[in-house]
Amino acid sequence: LSAFFILTAVTLTLSILLVLSVSSRKCLTATCMPEEFANLLIGKMPKKRRPELRAVTFETVANIHRAMQSCPSEDEETAPPSGLTSSLMLHQRQALTWLLWREEQIPSGAILADDMGLGKTLSMLSLIVASNGLPQEKLQTRRNNLECMARRDGLAPSKGTLIICPTSILHQWELEIKQRVSPGLLRVCVHHGQKRKSDAWRLATYDVVITTYRILSSGLSKGKKEPKECDFEGPLFSILRNRIILDEAHTIKSPSTGSAQACYRLEALSRWALTGTPIHNNVKDLYSLLKFLRFRPFDDYQVWKTWMEVETDTGLNRTLSVVNSILLRRTKDQQTACGRPLISLPPKQVVVRKLALTTVEKDVYARMFVASRLYVEKFLANGVDVEAERHLGRLPQASHPRNVRGRFIKEELLQADFVFSFSGNTRAPTSKGSGKMQIIVTLLRLRQACCHMALVKQAVDLDALKGDSIEMDFERQFKELSFVEDYEDVGSHAVDQLLDESFESCKVKALIDTIIDVQKSAKEEHPKFVVVSEWVGLLDVISHHLRNNEITFTSITGPVPPEERTKRVERFNNLSSDPQVMLLSLTAGGVGLNLVGGNHLFILDLHWNPALELQAADRVHRLGQTRPVFIHNGNGRFCKFVCVDTIEERVLALQEKKLQLAHSVLTGVASNSMKALSLNDLRFLFDLDISPSTPTEHQVRRCIFF
Known part of the structure; x- marks a missing residue:
């Protein structure tokens, strides 16, 4: 039996692992010894844990092997289910096929990492509706499993779906369900505010419950400074659900946070993570998603650290292998098998702006x-x-x-x-x-x-x-x-x-002058502008200058309640009325908002995490946009105004490293040269020469994380 698993694992690895180094391929031969194979697969582990981890890893490999044998082809489509009132685009019909397939695999669920603005919300709604129309035999088997596990663990069984999202898009989910699903088909509960339901059995009766990461993490027991999974209480943790969906799942990329620990604590048959940016800073960001999915043994940090974080080609290829077996990603510039664009969007023009300080x-x-x-x-x-x-x-x-x-x-x-x-x-x-x-x-x-x-x-x-x-x-x-x-x-x-x-800095002047010039131009009708900054203080400064120039504006920052955000977005997206400008904080506006009324985007300040900027840019250039989009930035890509001869130019170079890492991993061609901010990065930022005796990044890495 042991030989069978080894042979199966070897065959699987040779067939589905994406890109193995030459040394790795030499290890994976028919004559490979069990100990050698375990070392390749698991890495260095304490001997007392090796048998257990090897057994679990072999089981996982066998599960992946079985799953890949039944994996649908990329172009296989599933028709929109009855009860969904909106049509699905080609890539969404293909996604529905994959989503339904993944719910029958081990683990049940996966990561939907479609590019921002490709309609992940509608894709998941199609899954919710379609799963209710599965053959009666499959439905009954799933319900029996649900009730049996709930009785065993003392939980309230629920055949519904729990959706967890940032506060800024809480009511957007509710609105999407109302607009996309037949009336009366799904009973929906928005679990938010002081009057939210506290009885688990009542919550379990709803088809869809929508809540936020903040509400979820508020279930942390009092007096617990460092949250653990067992430290959470409340109705949300007393239910075994059919399905859990994390929207903007990169929110839990730091495993030690209360939001992440609370998500790990939840119980469900299927677990889904939605994010257009699964990697923000480094490959470690993926670990938290695998832990949420309960993808054994990679949800064990010790296993992850020694198996995946090994900074070699083999370690990165291991990560690619696992991630690509449970991740679906399509991008806006991707083409179909027929050579047509995946989606049709208006053109996007990048306007390069290099600014000099006064x-x-x-x-x-x-x-x-x-x-x-x-x-x-x-x-x-x-x-x-x-x-x-x-x-x-x-x-x-x-x-x-x-x-x-x-x-x-x-x-x-x-x-x-x-x-x-x-x-x-x-x-x-x-x-x-x-x-x-x-x-x-x-x-x-x-x-x-x-x-x-x-x-x-x-x-x-x-x-x-x-x-x-x-x-x-x-x-x-x-x-x-x-x-x-x-x-x-x-x-x-x-x-x-x-x-x-009141001082007009070089960036403030460039922003105001550009807005006025575009408004005076006869080329556009009703242009609207989105201004993004990490700092609310800078948005306050901008608002002062907008008032002085009689330019109407609204804003969305952290303190704005969800209901008010929705109203402000609707007013801004109305092209026939004011406001002309939307001031957006990077964290509050980087997720979920649909600002297709705007066609000019200004990103004013550089952030260490370029994925946040990409998210902000895609608030404008996404499905529903009907006008050409202009991204005003400093380097010809999604960036911002950049002041020359300042630290911003160096931060820009470091951003490129992180973007290259994310692109490399998600496209299956990882590079081992991309690291977090290191000592040499610090020297680069502050223009400090590196002497011959200075250690390399490989010797001294991860001095500081951003």
Whole structure:
């Protein structure tokens, strides 16, 4: 029997694993010894766990093998089910075939990673409706399994579907069901607000329950600072459902968060994750999705870490193998088997904008950058080396910032007067964690300075951040900001003007001028504009200048309630009326919103996570858009205004790495050269030369995550 499983696994691996390295192929032969095969498959594991993990892995391989034998072809279609009032496009009919197939596999469910704007919501609604029309025998078998498991675990059985989504699109799901499904076919409950139902058995009677990640994570037991799956209580955790759908599933990409732990805790026969951006920063983002899907043994972090995160071609190919067996992804620029576009959208034109800081902005920014770079040099010299040596062996010796780059730092750099001074910037960080946090805030301030100096009125007090971990919520960090004095040699009056929101920074001027020019142009009728920023403070500055120029606008940020968001979106999408501009915060507007009324998109500030920008851009260029779309940015792709000769140009280069990683993994051609922000990345950001003795990224990696 053991030989049979080994032979089956070898045959499967040779046939369905995507791209194996030469060394891997040599291991996978008919003469491969069991121990060698286990090492390839599982990686290094404690001996006491090896038999168990090997057995589970063989079982998983056998399940994948059986599944792939019955996998439908890419062009196989399923007709829209009775009860769905909307027609399905070709790619959605093909998706329905795959969705129905995956619900019969182990694990039941998968990841639908279609590009943003391709109608994943409608695809899932078609699955919900179609599953109710399955042959009676299949339905009865599934219901029997549901009731048997519910009795065993003491849960309320529900043949319905639980949908979990961000607050911003809660009512959009409800509206989609009303518009796309025959009236009375599905009983829907929106589980939100203070008056939400608290009885599990009542909730179990609904066909569809829609709630948010925030409501779900609110079930955390009181007094639990570090949530675990067993620490959640409430009606949502007392039901065994037929199906769970996570919309914008990348929300749970960090496994330690309350939202992720709460999602793991839920019980269902089938589990689905919807996300157009399954990878934001690195391949590890996929682990949380597999854990939610309960894809054994890869939902065990120790297995994932040694099996998937091994930074070799083999490790990446393992990840590709598993992910591609449970992930369906189509993109907007993809073509059908007949050579036609997957969907028909109006053209999208990218307008490249490179901006130069004004003279006074450039002066202040330069002083901030010099002060920041000096601190990073000290961090690299004194803050990291000791910790890195403990784990990674020899690193270049440096006891003073002058030695970091193998040359002396000019005395005038060490003695520079800084407009924005960091308290404690002359001392090296006392711990690795505090140093990371301080550098993150330093980088944040430099990025903000590129947008408008009003955002950096308060310089960060580094002493207040000492001892804080890298993952601490930024909002709490901002509360600890302290004022510092302005240096008069810059010009007190000039600095006062610079820090006022009425000052027209280079980005504000470019934005307002472009909007006015487009409005005056006779080429477009009723142009509308979406302005995106990570910082609400910058949107407040923009709103001041829009008012001064009598340009009507509305906004969607975190505090706006779901009902009000829906109203604002509807008003904006009405081309015959105001407002002309939608101000959108990156986190609140990056998911689920349909802003097809807008045809000009401005992304004002660079974010470490380029996937968030892609999401924001696809609020406009998506199904339902009828006009050409203009993306105003700084590099010819989905980016933003970029100030030349600033840190933004370097952040842009790092963004490209992350985008290449996501593209490579999702297209099956992973590259091992894409890493998280490392020591060398920091040196690159701050224009610090890398000496021959400097460790490579492979030696010192993941110093800081963003």
